[in-house]
Amino acid sequence: xxxxxxxxxxxxxxxxGTFNVLKRNAEEIARRAGxxxxxxxxxxxxxxxxxxxxxxxITADIFDIVNNPEIDIVVELIGGYTVAKELVLKAIENxxxxxxxxxxxxxxxxxxxxxKARKKGVIVAFEASVAGGIPVIKAIREGLAGxxxxxxxxxxxxxxxxxxxxxxxxxxxxxxxxxxxxELGYAEADPTFDVEGIDAAHKLTIxxxxxxxxxxxxxKAYTEGIARLTTADVNxxxxxxxxxxxxxxxxxxxxxxxxxxHPTLIPADRLIAxxxxxxxxxxxxxxxxxxxxxxxxxxxxxxxxxxxxxDVVDVTRALTTDPNNRVPHLAFQPDSLSDHPILxxxxxxxxxxxxxxxxxxxxxxxxxATILSERGINIESIMQKEAEVQDGLVPVILVTxxxxxxxxxxxxxxxxxxxxxxxxxxxxxxxxxx
Ligand code: HSE
Numbered sequence: 001x002x003x004x005x006x007x008x009x010x011x012x013x014x015x016x017g018t019f020n021v022l023k024r025n026a027e028e029i030a031r032r033a034g035x036x037x038x039x040x041x042x043x044x045x046x047x048x049x050x051x052x053x054x055x056x057x058i059t060a061d062i063f064d065i066v067n068n069p070e071i072d073i074v075v076e077l078i079g080g081y082t083v084a085k086e087l088v089l090k091a092i093e094n095x096x097x098x099x100x101x102x103x104x105x106x107x108x109x110x111x112x113x114x115x116k117a118r119k120k121g122v123i124v125a126f127e128a129s130v131a132g133g134i135p136v137i138k139a140i141r142e143g144l145a146g147x148x149x150x151x152x153x154x155x156x157x158x159x160x161x162x163x164x165x166x167x168x169x170x171x172x173x174x175x176x177x178x179x180x181x182x183e184l185g186y187a188e189a190d191p192t193f194d195v196e197g198i199d200a201a202h203k204l205t206i207x208x209x210x211x212x213x214x215x216x217x218x219x220k221a222y223t224e225g226i227a228r229l230t231t232a233d234v235n236x237x238x239x240x241x242x243x244x245x246x247x248x249x250x251x252x253x254x255x256x257x258x259x260x261x262h263p264t265l266i267p268a269d270r271l272i273a274x275x276x277x278x279x280x281x282x283x284x285x286x287x288x289x290x291x292x293x294x295x296x297x298x299x300x301x302x303x304x305x306x307x308x309x310x311d312v313v314d315v316t317r318a319l320t321t322d323p324n325n326r327v328p329h330l331a332f333q334p335d336s337l338s339d340h341p342i343l344x345x346x347x348x349x350x351x352x353x354x355x356x357x358x359x360x361x362x363x364x365x366x367x368x369a370t371i372l373s374e375r376g377i378n379i380e381s382i383m384q385k386e387a388e389v390q391d392g393l394v395p396v397i398l399v400t401x402x403x404x405x406x407x408x409x410x411x412x413x414x415x416x417x418x419x420x421x422x423x424x425x426x427x428x429x430x431x432x433x434x
Pocket of ligand 1: 129131132156157158159160186187188194199298299300
């Protein structure tokens, strides 16, 4: 059988890795796919020193790939929302299957892209868009297809996890570690996407959609980054038996779906609390299977290429199948998507870590306790760092039981109005994940 012809758009970190893996493992891949897979053309403006492209034709114009009649599968690895969207829509229009690692594109424009792909009977595969090399999309979409998914929670930004780990373990500065993550090719072109949680929210949007059978709704995700975390809170969390991780959480409730990305205290003995460096991990809880955990490299040249190439193999195997009987893009049949609403963050429920900078006066703790109890907020643990009294101020740290966020907002507003409380109250959400 003739080999399948692939065109790679973009020869950066992931594009270079994809070319190298396809070439190095060509024989093994062909044994799996049932036929050879050949890179027929690459579009790039810059050579990649880690990639020996040999005699493979190269063009500077990505649209040459989608207009090349020889090419069956377009691999989009240029990133971004605008040109990438135009490229992918053009590829679909030309009847080509698409493999992409572009989470921003899928999270923001996926509904439109999949609708168009369905009309044309082509596949748009996007395993590499979430959690780098971990096949978590396939696991949820296919491996857990018998379950009603209750919730999922994941460390889904490698750069952010790398920064938090290096800061905690080696005391390095935020800026220094971010620079290294950029040099290693982990960070987004705009690294604020990593540190402000936007990249994680893109990925969480995709995971929630395939877990709960809802349309992609990135604009409704709540997003909070790691840039404002302090070493003091990291240390207090440790003293209370927790680790701070930047987590994406999606949970199905009666009222709607929680979709939120934020720093989170997790009990230090949970496996996911010990996922460090650029590694990612996603916990998925289904009614039949219980809790499952998927772990691996969340970014990087070959780990991400591993997911891209797996999609290329999947598409190759499906080339001759009936388009109406393929695995649906978003796991559920497109006419069976649910309109269960996404909840605003004020209606989401979690436990909370609060750090209150208070004057070292008698009765302060009683006032704090009163404000919380008046709002039905139960305190699980409390710690007052007398040893850290400075300028007559003492940090009061407490962890609450689970409560709806609106009540914590009200309590924080009331706490900040107290004469004995100075500074803003620090609030970090807490998840037990059990
Ligand atoms: N910037 C992303 C991360 C790349 O650090 O996770 C992988 O999606």
